[in-house]
Amino acid sequence: MQDSHAVGRPFDVTPDGVRLRGRLTPGASRTGLDGLIELPGGRLALRLRVQAPPVEGAANAAVIAYLAKTLKLSKSSVRIASGQSSRLKTIAIYGDSRDVAARLTAWIEAPVDA
Numbered sequence: 001m002q003d004s005h006a007v008g009r010p011f012d013v014t015p016d017g018v019r020l021r022g023r024l025t026p027g028a029s030r031t032g033l034d035g036l037i038e039l040p041g042g043r044l045a046l047r048l049r050v051q052a053p054p055v056e057g058a059a060n061a062a063v064i065a066y067l068a069k070t071l072k073l074s075k076s077s078v079r080i081a082s083g084q085s086s087r088l089k090t091i092a093i094y095g096d097s098r099d100v101a102a103r104l105t106a107w108i109e110a111p112v113d114a
Contacts, residue, residue, distance in 0.1 A: 010036055010044040010108070013101050017077075017094040020067075020104065021045035024087050026052055026059035031066050036108070045088065046108070060084060067091065071103045 011020040021044070023037050028049035037047045052062035060080050068075045073095060083089035093100050 008044065009105075010046045011093075011101065011104055013097045014092075015097065017092060017097055018100050018104060019081060020091040020093060022048050022063070022089045022091055024059060024063055024089055025049040026054035026062075031062065033107075039088070057084075060089075063089075063091070067093065070107060071100070073100075073103075 010022070011018045021039065023039075023045050025034075025048070028051055031050045031052075032048075034047035034049055036044050039045050048063055048066070050059050050062035050066060052058040064075055064078045064080070067073075068078045071078075071093070073093065077094045079092050079094075081090045081092040093104070
């Protein structure tokens with residue numbers, strides 16, 4: 001069930017979950033979601049911030065923990081697929097594709113950061 005890029009979503013559905021595009025700001029005053037950002041080519045990404053500094057994988061671990069907690073998934077279901085040392089990341093979230101996509105959509109569309 002491979003899903004091509006869908007306009008208006010910062011993720012692509014894959015057979016084993018979703019691939020989320022994110023732009024991470026480490027060392028922020030608080031951890032949270034700052035909305036969406038348009039990337040070159042018109043693709044969307046989530047603007048995420050974490051309090052952890054960008055050293056020794058701390059920011060990556062913090063974004064994994066934040067997404068897992070927010071989406072009510074295990075940390076082992078979330079991993080950085082690409083961009084380990086970059087602000088722009090592709091984050092693989094494993095699980096039932098429809099369920100994960102529905103959780104992400106509900107969270108992104110919620111009026112207040114959960």
